[in-house]
Amino acid sequence: MKKLIVSGDSFTDPRFRSTAYPDMDTSWPKWPELLGKKLNMRVINLGRGGSGNEYIYSTLQDAIMNTPKDEIGMVIAGWSQAQRRDYQTSSHNIEAKTWHGVTPENNDRYSWNEHRVNPDGDLVSWVRKSLRHYYGLQVLCERYDIPYVQFQMIDLYKDYIDGIMPTEHEIMFEGKDSYADRETYPGDKKADEEKIMQIIIEHESHIDTSKFIGWPITRTLGGWPMNRGVMGWNQIEEEPYVIDEIDNHPNAAGQELITKYIYEYITKK
Secondary structure, eight states, X not given: OOEEEEEESTTTOTTOOOSSOTTSOOOSOOHHHHHHHHHTOEXXXXXXXXXXXXXXXXXXXXXXXXXXXXXXXXXXXXXXXXXXXXXXXXXOOOSSSOBTTBOXXXXXXXXXXXXXXXXXXXXXXXXXXXXXXXXHHHHHHHHTXXXXXXEESSOSSHHHHTTOOOXXXXXXXXXXXXXXXXXXXXSOHHHHHHHHHHHHHHHXXXXXXXXXXXXXXXGGGTOOOHHHHHHOSSHHHHGGGBSOSSOOSBOHHHHHHHHHHHHHHHHHO
């Protein structure tokens, strides 16, 4: 059986737990497992809540390097937010002997840590770095003739440039308001967004857009991230597919909807 290798953030994480509702049973199947059944592939799901794009790219690269290429049926990246910072340490705690088919020897999931906002650099540089990862994954998969698909699972930069909101935990347990307690963007919003648009446009001639769902990734240029483009652009549209208005992670129906869209996209292409 071929392997479906996937990485992403909390929307992809098979062990996702709601920080707003820590006692909620969130063990419903996530889109990689659902998609694996449809494609008849064994799933290696490297998704990890809170992760950024360096983690996603690095774990996919490591998995590709450590898997016989003729065993790989497809690679999928569900990219995250540009402002997140990932870093790896040399020692880590393996939570189990095996994790979704990946042995401890080639599974570094637990050696990674992250910051919600990178303390170094700025948004324009973080977006540029993310786009390098997208192109890097494309080149890697093309090098070994591996089928692949990639997409923004959530907005690359809009949540940060519009003023990053409190976390679900802060809203639920610390009394913060989703909008009143937004942080102020530290740069020139208009000028920086224009720079970001230009960076995305510059990459378009290098990215295989037929394998990048939602390209050019931002609504400003006519693209979209998976959560918005599939589950809805406002609270009313997305209500049936997310946990609730505080925690907008996909519920069981949302995971099914994401799976359906990706599967249909793959089979059409």
